[in-house]
Amino acid sequence: MYKYNEFDEAFVRERNRQFANQVERRIDGTLTEEEFRPLRLMNGLYLQLHAYMLRVAIPYGTLDSAKMRQLAMIADKFDKGYGHFTTRQNIQYNWPKLPEVPAILDALADVEMHALQTSGNTIRNVTSDHFAGAAADEIADPRPVAELLRQWSTDHPEFQFLGRKFKFAVGASEHDRAVLRAHDVAVQIVKNDAGETGYKIFVGGGLGRTPMIGKVLTDFLPAKDLLPYCEAILTVYNTLGRRDNKYKARIKITVHENGIDEYRRLVDEQFALIRPTFSGVDQEMLKEIEGHFPAPTYINAPLDAYDAAYEADPVFRAWADTNLSAHKNDNYAIATISIKAHGETPGDATSEQMRVMADLAEEYAHNELRISHEQNVILPHVHKSNLPAIHARLKEHGLATANFGLISDIIACPGMDYCALATARSIPVAQEIALRFDELKLEHEIGELKLKISGCINACGHHHVGHIGILGLDRAGVENYQITLGGDGSENAAVGERAGPGFAYDELVPAIERLIKGYLEVREDASETFIQAYRRLGSAPFKAALYPDATKKNAA
Amino acid sequence: MARKFTPKVVTANDLLDGDVIYLTATNEWSRDHADAQLIEDEALAEERLAHAAGDFARLVGPYLADAVAGENGPEPVHFREAFRTRGPSNYNHGKQAEA
Numbered sequence: 220m221y222k223y224n225e226f227d228e229a230f231v232r233e234r235n236r237q238f239a240n241q242v243e244r245r246i247d248g249t250l251t252e253e254e255f256r257p258l259r260l261m262n263g264l265y266l267q268l269h270a271y272m273l274r275v276a277i278p279y280g281t282l283d284s285a286k287m288r289q290l291a292m293i294a295d296k297f298d299k300g301y302g303h304f305t306t307r308q309n310i311q312y313n314w315p316k317l318p319e320v321p322a323i324l325d326a327l328a329d330v331e332m333h334a335l336q337t338s339g340n341t342i343r344n345v346t347s348d349h350f351a352g353a354a355a356d357e358i359a360d361p362r363p364v365a366e367l368l369r370q371w372s373t374d375h376p377e378f379q380f381l382g383r384k385f386k387f388a389v390g391a392s393e394h395d396r397a398v399l400r401a402h403d404v405a406v407q408i409v410k411n412d413a414g415e416t417g418y419k420i421f422v423g424g425g426l427g428r429t430p431m432i433g434k435v436l437t438d439f440l441p442a443k444d445l446l447p448y449c450e451a452i453l454t455v456y457n458t459l460g461r462r463d464n465k466y467k468a469r470i471k472i473t474v475h476e477n478g479i480d481e482y483r484r485l486v487d488e489q490f491a492l493i494r495p496t497f498s499g500v501d502q503e504m505l506k507e508i509e510g511h512f513p514a515p516t517y518i519n520a521p522l523d524a525y526d527a528a529y530e531a532d533p534v535f536r537a538w539a540d541t542n543l544s545a546h547k548n549d550n551y552a553i554a555t556i557s558i559k560a561h562g563e564t565p566g567d568a569t570s571e572q573m574r575v576m577a578d579l580a581e582e583y584a585h586n587e588l589r590i591s592h593e594q595n596v597i598l599p600h601v602h603k604s605n606l607p608a609i610h611a612r613l614k615e616h617g618l619a620t621a622n623f624g625l626i627s628d629i630i631a632c633p634g635m636d637y638c639a640l641a642t643a644r645s646i647p648v649a650q651e652i653a654l655r656f657d658e659l660k661l662e663h664e665i666g667e668l669k670l671k672i673s674g675c676i677n678a679c680g681h682h683h684v685g686h687i688g689i690l691g692l693d694r695a696g697v698e699n700y701q702i703t704l705g706g707d708g709s710e711n712a713a714v715g716e717r718a719g720p721g722f723a724y725d726e727l728v729p730a731i732e733r734l735i736k737g738y739l740e741v742r743e744d745a746s747e748t749f750i751q752a753y754r755r756l757g758s759a760p761f762k763a764a765l766y767p768d769a770t771k772k773n774a775a
Numbered sequence: 776m777a778r779k780f781t782p783k784v785v786t787a788n789d790l791l792d793g794d795v796i797y798l799t800a801t802n803e804w805s806r807d808h809a810d811a812q813l814i815e816d817e818a819l820a821e822e823r824l825a826h827a828a829g830d831f832a833r834l835v836g837p838y839l840a841d842a843v844a845g846e847n848g849p850e851p852v853h854f855r856e857a858f859r860t861r862g863p864s865n866y867n868h869g870k871q872a873e874a
Contacts, residue, residue: 246790248832266835268855269862269869270793299868314868316792564865635855636863644858646865696853 220283220587221366221511223331230374231328234335238262239321246318261341263334264320267637273312273320274337275327279347279365279389280308280590280597284577287588289330291573297323302573304558304566306592306630306681307386308346309337313637335373340381342372342453346388348397349591352512353553353599355545358408359416361391363509364445367501368406370508371446378453382460382468385453386425393710398592400424400433400712401684403470404452411439418445422452422482423474426678430714431471434479436486444494446501451489455482515585517548520604528607535610537663538621543606546599552606554584554598555591556613557620557628561657565631565649566594575616579609592681593630595623625662626670626735627653630681634674634691635698641674643691643698643724648672651728656735665735667748669708684708686750687734688715689727698724702734704761705753716758718765730765737764783820784811784849785827786859787837795859795870796834798827804834806870808860809848814839 223231238258245255259265263274275290282290290310294302297319298312305311315323327333337344345365352360368387372378378385390397391408399405405421418440424433440448452470460473467476474482528535544553556576558568568576576596580588583605589597601609613619622628629652632638634645649672656662671685675692682688688703699721706715722730735749741760742752753761785798789806796804797811805811814820820839827837841852851857862869 251831252835266788266793268859269795270788299866313863318791567865635858636865644864646863650865693855698854 220281221278221331221362221508227331228328231331231333231335234262234333235321235324235328238324242317242321257339260338261335262320262324263337264315264317265338265639267313267633267639268635269637270314271317271320272637273315273323273334274305275310275312275332275334276337276344277304277308277310277332277590278369279345279351279362280349280592281351281362282588282590283586284581284588286330286332287573287577287580289326289332291570291577293323293326294570294573296326301567301569303564303633304568304590304594304596306594306632306679307344308349308590308592309344310590311633313633338384340383340385342368342375342378342381342385342387345369345372346386346397346402346592348390348392349589349593349595349597350396350544350553350599351391351589352514352587353546353551354392354396355547356394357391357547358410359391360512361389361406361408362512363505364406364408364418365389366508366511367446367505368449370504371449371501377450377457381453381457382462383465385456385470387449395708395710395712396591398681398684398708398712400710401426401430401681401708402433404449405433406445406449409439415441417441420448420452423471423479424712425469425471426681426683427469428466428676428678429469429471430678430683431475432712432714434474436479436483443499443502444490447494447497448486448490450493451486454489454493455485459485515587515600517551517600518602519550520602522550522603525603525606528610532607534614534619534621535607538610538619539606541621541625541663542623546601550603552601552603554601554606554609555623556596556598556618557622558595558618559622559628559653560617560620561622561627561653562650563617564646565629568596572616572618575612575618579612583609593628595628622653622662624667624669626656626665626668627662628669629653630669630671630685632673632675632680634672634680638674640677641691642676642693643674643700645672645674645680645689645691648689648691648700648724648727652731655728655732659732661735661739664745665739665749666745667750669706669750670731671706681708682706683714684712685715686748686753687731689731692721694721700724700727702730702765704758705750707750718758718762719769720766733764733767734761737761780815780817780820781841781852782843782849783814783839784808784842785814785820785823785837786811786840786856787827787834790833790835793835798823798837802826804830807848808842808851808856809845811842811849813842813844813849
């Protein structure tokens with residue numbers, strides 16, 4: 220894990236000191252809200268419906284037990300005993316009080332964390348594959364590159380007042396677990412035919428009101444060119460991007476309106492200008508950063524305990540079959556801890572659960588934890604012999620739900636239960652869908668399914684790339700939910716298509732149930748997933764399941 | 776004919792804890808929607824909003840929200856404003872927990 224050097228430490232402390240002073244001046248009336256708002260946003264502090272919200276960055280989703288315990292401490296001391304993990308690998312506290320925020324930021328700095336650039340028109344928290352460093356299929360650990368980008372983008376003077384927010388993601392395998400193609404810029408670590416490591420760069424992806432899949436800017440960028448090339452991308456956007464209309468200001472619109480070829484030409488031109496100004500110190504820094512991310516010192520132990528538990532305990536077996544993923548070391552597994560127990564709020568963990576996960580990481584999993592954009596917590600390095608003990612402990616704390624990748628593993632934004640921008644609620648919809656499919660005992664039979672819910676058009680819940688997407692809207696003063704079908708956030712990225720008229724709050728869960736039962740009827744066999752069946756058959760049978768009355772009318 | 780004015784209340788969030796607050800007829804800020812002044816005149820609504828804006832040292836983001844007279848005082852019209860009188864639906868937090 221990256222360790223702050225003296226510069227990092229001094230920088231974060233100084234920023235906290237400045238913000239503490241700004242808070243003081245807001246409270247004593249020296250600053251108006253208009254003056255204070257951009258300052259608080261630079262430090263991740265929002266005002267939502269019922270209270271302030273502090274968004275804390277978890278760079279590329281990586282935590283250790285000390286950091287996780289501090290997040291738990293903050294939840295207890297300054298909030299209501301829980302935190303909400305988000306699709307951007309952040310944690311949000313929903314009830315901080317303004318005078319206490321500087322103390323929270325100091326507590327974060329004590330464990331080398333911050334809330335800088337988690338809001339505002341800047342480069343936001345750099346996200347990455349939550350299986351980074353552990354996945355069997357990765358070319359390299361993507362986190363050093365993510366950390367380099369974080370350092371470059373934090374307080375970068377040229378990019379503090381962009382036209383809009385700007386999101387980077389970094390991945391390192393063909394199978395995309397980081398939704399690369401829905402980011403403003405995405406970096407995929409690749410190898411060329413000569414076996415050299417470099418980067419494939421995507422640009423202009425994004426969700427929100429105008430969803431777009433990122434386009435390839437270059438198939439192979441030599442490793443040493445990463446920062447000047449990214450800087451060229453940003454500089455072109457910063458000068459060419461529109462500022463006349465907030466909704467046209469994201470880079471996806473700039474790329475779309477100018478065309479990817481023209482955008483590439485401008486980037487190449489800019490790159491030629493600034494490449495010589497990079498002396499290579501960035502590459503020395505990257506080398507040093509890589510030293511912070513060593514592979515774990517693997518243990519050698521017999522697997523008997525795992526085999527025996529797998530054989531004897533059907534509950535453990537179901538969890539192992541569902542929540543474990545292939546590790547690059549055959550004797551290890553990547554364990555996903557679902558924080559989506561049926562009926563609970565997706566992405567929420569209590570302080571007690573945070574401490575349990577911290578303990579498990581420390582005792583059994585090389586002291587590493589990850590937060591996924593799918594709002595779960597990962598133990599990336601677990602020797603299989605430790606899995607039964609981990610599972611037993613998780614069960615005691617409501618953390619052993621075997622639903623990773625299934626219909627109840629729902630991404631949901633906070634929606635109108637918290638968010639000031641929301642047009643409808645998301646959380647209760649997610650809770651009710653999860654409870655209903657648990658009651659039907661169907662979710663394992665349904666198999667892999669990505670259901671994602673956003674409570675407004677800004678699409679924080681990634682509904683556009685859900686196999687089933689749900690968008691909550693306000694229709695004449697009543698909550699109404701649109702369903703999209705066929706979206707995909709993986710390497711086969713696609714934006715879902717709207718299925719038809721929206722559903723009232725009470726009609727939504729029955730509609731999803733009809734949709735799923737329709738899928739179970741038309742799939743070839745249990746191995747054909749929802750998205751595969753959708754691609755094979757098109758939308759017609761799914762729409763027929765959603766709107767049986769319309770189908771009857773047409774047939775009459 | 777002039778458009779009929781929908782009655783309003785002035786609402787904002789408290790500067791220190793962010794809780795939802797309402798402007799009363801006596802220039803107090805109450806945490807209870809029912810205490811709000813129900814404003815039935817457009818010019819008065821603008822005047823009350825301007826008054827609220829002057830109180831910036833103790834509140835954030837004042838605005839006018841539609842409301843309707845109820846048994847115990849003004850009640851919200853839109854579901855968003857109704858949520859603001861209670862708190863989130865997933866936990867017993869916010870105003871509903873204090874009631």
